Amino acid sequence: MNTMIKPKHQRLVLIVVALVALIGAGLLAAYALKNQAAYFYLPSELAAKPPEQGRAVRLGGMVEKGSIRTRPDGVTIDFIVRDDKARVPVRFSGITPDLFVEGSGVVAEGRLEGPTFVADNLLAKHDEKYVPREMKNMSTAEAKAVIAETK
Amino acid sequence: MIAELGLAVLWMAAALAVLQLVAGALALRPATAHLAGVVRPVAILQGVLVACAFAALVSLFLTTDLSVKLVAENSHSAKPFIFKLAGTWGNHEGSMLMWVTIMSLAGGFVALIEKRLREETLIATLAGQAFVSLGFYAFLLLASNPFTRLPEPAPEGAGLNPLLQDIGLAFHPPTLYVGYVGLSIAFSFAVGALVTRDVGPAFARAMRPWVLGAWIFLTLGITAGSYWAYYTLGWGGWWFWDPVENASLMPWLAATALLHSCSVLAARNALRTWTVMLGVVAFSMSMVGTFLVRSGILTSVHAFAVDPTRGTFILALLAIYIGGALLLFGLRANTVTEGARFAVLSRESALVFNNVMLCGILGIVLVGTLYPLLTEAMGVKVSVGPPYFNPVSAVFAIPMMLVMAVGPVLRWREDKGGRITWQVAVPALVSAAALLAVELLFAPINLLPALGLAIAPGLAVASVQPLVGRNLRRTPLPIYGMVLGHLGIAVALFGMASEGAFSTERLAAMNPGDSQQVGPFKVTLQDIGPVAGPNWTALEATVSASYAGGAGTVLHPQARTFANPPGNRTESALLTRWNGQLYAVLGEEGEDGRWQMRFWWKPFVPMIWYGGALVALGGLLALLGRVARDVRRLVAIDKIAFRRERQGR
Amino acid sequence: MSEASAPTSKRPGLAVWLPLGLFAGFLALVFVGLYWPADREVSSAFIGKPLPAFDLPPATDERPGLATKVFEQGGKPRLLNVFASWCVPCAVESPQLAVLAKQGVEIDGVAIRDRKEDVARFLGQYGNPFARIGKDDLSQVQLAIGSSGVPETFVVDGKGIIRYQHIGDIRPEDVPLILRKLAEAAGGGE
Numbered sequence: 001m002n003t004m005i006k007p008k009h010q011r012l013v014l015i016v017v018a019l020v021a022l023i024g025a026g027l028l029a030a031y032a033l034k035n036q037a038a039y040f041y042l043p044s045e046l047a048a049k050p051p052e053q054g055r056a057v058r059l060g061g062m063v064e065k066g067s068i069r070t071r072p073d074g075v076t077i078d079f080i081v082r083d084d085k086a087r088v089p090v091r092f093s094g095i096t097p098d099l100f101v102e103g104s105g106v107v108a109e110g111r112l113e114g115p116t117f118v119a120d121n122l123l124a125k126h127d128e129k130y131v132p133r134e135m136k137n138m139s140t141a142e143a144k145a146v147i148a149e150t151k
Numbered sequence: 152m153i154a155e156l157g158l159a160v161l162w163m164a165a166a167l168a169v170l171q172l173v174a175g176a177l178a179l180r181p182a183t184a185h186l187a188g189v190v191r192p193v194a195i196l197q198g199v200l201v202a203c204a205f206a207a208l209v210s211l212f213l214t215t216d217l218s219v220k221l222v223a224e225n226s227h228s229a230k231p232f233i234f235k236l237a238g239t240w241g242n243h244e245g246s247m248l249m250w251v252t253i254m255s256l257a258g259g260f261v262a263l264i265e266k267r268l269r270e271e272t273l274i275a276t277l278a279g280q281a282f283v284s285l286g287f288y289a290f291l292l293l294a295s296n297p298f299t300r301l302p303e304p305a306p307e308g309a310g311l312n313p314l315l316q317d318i319g320l321a322f323h324p325p326t327l328y329v330g331y332v333g334l335s336i337a338f339s340f341a342v343g344a345l346v347t348r349d350v351g352p353a354f355a356r357a358m359r360p361w362v363l364g365a366w367i368f369l370t371l372g373i374t375a376g377s378y379w380a381y382y383t384l385g386w387g388g389w390w391f392w393d394p395v396e397n398a399s400l401m402p403w404l405a406a407t408a409l410l411h412s413c414s415v416l417a418a419r420n421a422l423r424t425w426t427v428m429l430g431v432v433a434f435s436m437s438m439v440g441t442f443l444v445r446s447g448i449l450t451s452v453h454a455f456a457v458d459p460t461r462g463t464f465i466l467a468l469l470a471i472y473i474g475g476a477l478l479l480f481g482l483r484a485n486t487v488t489e490g491a492r493f494a495v496l497s498r499e500s501a502l503v504f505n506n507v508m509l510c511g512i513l514g515i516v517l518v519g520t521l522y523p524l525l526t527e528a529m530g531v532k533v534s535v536g537p538p539y540f541n542p543v544s545a546v547f548a549i550p551m552m553l554v555m556a557v558g559p560v561l562r563w564r565e566d567k568g569g570r571i572t573w574q575v576a577v578p579a580l581v582s583a584a585a586l587l588a589v590e591l592l593f594a595p596i597n598l599l600p601a602l603g604l605a606i607a608p609g610l611a612v613a614s615v616q617p618l619v620g621r622n623l624r625r626t627p628l629p630i631y632g633m634v635l636g637h638l639g640i641a642v643a644l645f646g647m648a649s650e651g652a653f654s655t656e657r658l659a660a661m662n663p664g665d666s667q668q669v670g671p672f673k674v675t676l677q678d679i680g681p682v683a684g685p686n687w688t689a690l691e692a693t694v695s696a697s698y699a700g701g702a703g704t705v706l707h708p709q710a711r712t713f714a715n716p717p718g719n720r721t722e723s724a725l726l727t728r729w730n731g732q733l734y735a736v737l738g739e740e741g742e743d744g745r746w747q748m749r750f751w752w753k754p755f756v757p758m759i760w761y762g763g764a765l766v767a768l769g770g771l772l773a774l775l776g777r778v779a780r781d782v783r784r785l786v787a788i789d790k791i792a793f794r795r796e797r798q799g800r
Numbered sequence: 801m802s803e804a805s806a807p808t809s810k811r812p813g814l815a816v817w818l819p820l821g822l823f824a825g826f827l828a829l830v831f832v833g834l835y836w837p838a839d840r841e842v843s844s845a846f847i848g849k850p851l852p853a854f855d856l857p858p859a860t861d862e863r864p865g866l867a868t869k870v871f872e873q874g875g876k877p878r879l880l881n882v883f884a885s886w887c888v889p890c891a892v893e894s895p896q897l898a899v900l901a902k903q904g905v906e907i908d909g910v911a912i913r914d915r916k917e918d919v920a921r922f923l924g925q926y927g928n929p930f931a932r933i934g935k936d937d938l939s940q941v942q943l944a945i946g947s948s949g950v951p952e953t954f955v956v957d958g959k960g961i962i963r964y965q966h967i968g969d970i971r972p973e974d975v976p977l978i979l980r981k982l983a984e985a986a987g988g989g990e
Binding site: 017022024026028033037075 | 531547738
């Protein structure tokens, strides 16, 4: 019976174990979130205060008219995402979403590599009313740049 | 006429719920204890009535009664039968009615069959269940009446979003609702037990089938949802840590913990307070998940009813029920007597560890899901994805799986390490060998997939160990259930790790006639042409894929365009072999006339969902075993009572 | 109590209140999340500013085109509705526009990136509450008045000053709000 926890202490021990796990989870989560959360940037913010190279971030803005170029491999595109203050070159390999068109709003998930933003994924608006939540709170000057409505 | 009838019946059911709550609450006072007899019949009748209301709504949808607003907005006379049916719950109002229906039917069922609990505790449970249902009745009747008529009938329905016109999606939400609602029963049991301070094995045994049932449906729902996202979204991934997915994962994690602590309470009368708390938490997580999805507070790939007033309503319900239950818990927990004790090395301890780790993962997922909300309140916009969720949840999942391998072979109450040397050594050796093989054959490989590939075989071996040395014919079904459930986790883990470690991807612009090598497959684009379906047109590629030089199999990935309402959807094509899946997506036509094609070869990826199905099957076996035993017990009690009666006469 | 012999002396104390505390934190967080952003809607910087100058050709043969000068002739406040035939919420809001038009509100439309035949079909199907409809193929006007999507509706007073911007479709419950804003614009313009 020597491994049996003292009767008086069993509930206390359970609570302490649970609390330690909870606090541990909390600290771990806080630490990981600080390092792993992907911040949202507008082009002007990206230009003014670029994130460290290779860090996963999201970039939201308008696809500049006439900027989409397809590379010879047929699946990699280069384009410019802009707001009214800055332009960021973006590269993306893959199948673009149906609603990804020049002049429309886009959110690119990816990272900076040199001056270029390399996107793993593009999110175009989902339906006629879809505006990324982040953009809803932009100032009008910024929102103006993100004309989400394109045929 | 049917609509008015449905509404009337719904009001009557709501009135009965009020009666059930009031009579139940009064019956707990000695002065009015005679009211106890009312509660059971009222609960049963309430269940029947609300089922009639739901049947009325179903019939309105099946006949496409366009004078009803909900039908006109969400259905279309030209829709296939199955989607008319699914349209009943494919919208906010209908899904709330379905929720109430399942909840009240379950409550009625408890009233009908539950004989183990003390009558007083059962009455408190049914009153709690009525209290929970009432909130949803109020929501339905005051804020989202599904039976509202239009001033004049619409000429035609507004259709169903093509993204939602999918057989998987049609039956996915109800599966999850059944799970959530099953947890509401567990919640009511917990509240009832707190009210009467009657937390013991009888409470755990009464609650367990409901938790098991809910857990089976949640498992199925999550598995199916993952597969749905995998084949419809066309991104090749099977889990995105999207808020909607997290909303279904969190109740599952809590229910899994509850299931295990229930076993401890039922078998050993320990972990009383903890089990009661989990009973409250599990349903809380269902409500929190529903709130996060429905209120649109977090943007998500598949959010469907974004409306702040609805969010407010659910938030209010959440505050009342969960806040109230946790308050009751705080007041009563100290007066729940301490349960039986156990040693550090015992099955109880292993289950406690499992519970704590599951709650750790739950906390991690909840914090990650809410974090964007927190930072936004401070003016910073972030999103949280796999780089956070994967490693951080693994920190808890890996120790949990190690203990999970050992727990089932430990004895209750107290065990000796020397007794189980072999049961620990064999799986450990298997895992070590697997790790060595992975590192030698496939190095460089990421840490998490490598650990998954190593742990999975060991866990698989460990999970069947409880059967070793038993008479297989006389082993109770719940043991088989546990074995299958744990084995399913190992299988799914292997699938996940293999997908993470060995997937290969090929993205290319192709002319008809071009070939590409994807893993062991050689894929050739043969042709691209138009096809038409009942309510869509599509461009369809004909792709021939030959495995390791063998004969070609033909796949047809499509890019579909829906007519009403307008929309687009990629329809990926899958080729399943015993050792993996080839995944093909058709993209756009480039300026030079070449077509973008994307292929993945994902070795053993279907094992993720086979594993999920195994887990659910394990749950089903355990449930059948428990229910069969309960039925035998009830029959025996009846017989004894009958005999006594005869003898007495 | 099922186990009268078990000791009740060991009290977990404050720990049992922890779940309630965490839950309260959660409630506070979502409360802020749910109601704060609602107050921080895109409130247009263009409110209180004059309409930018534009002159659009007609988008349909049934109605004339639209130019800024229409709004600057004094008189009643008018609604400027930015829409498109390809936009589903625009069709959804059409009954509300019809209600407004029936109450004597003058509505002008700007059709974004549209074709004449599509506009005609749209108006035929969902009704035509518009006095004039301009055709904005390049979204120039839409951009210039700070509209970020379709549908959007602006209340413009008799002097051509933007008084209110409504983002998204006008729902039946929004109609009184629009009417109030129109009344305010009429009052303020005098």
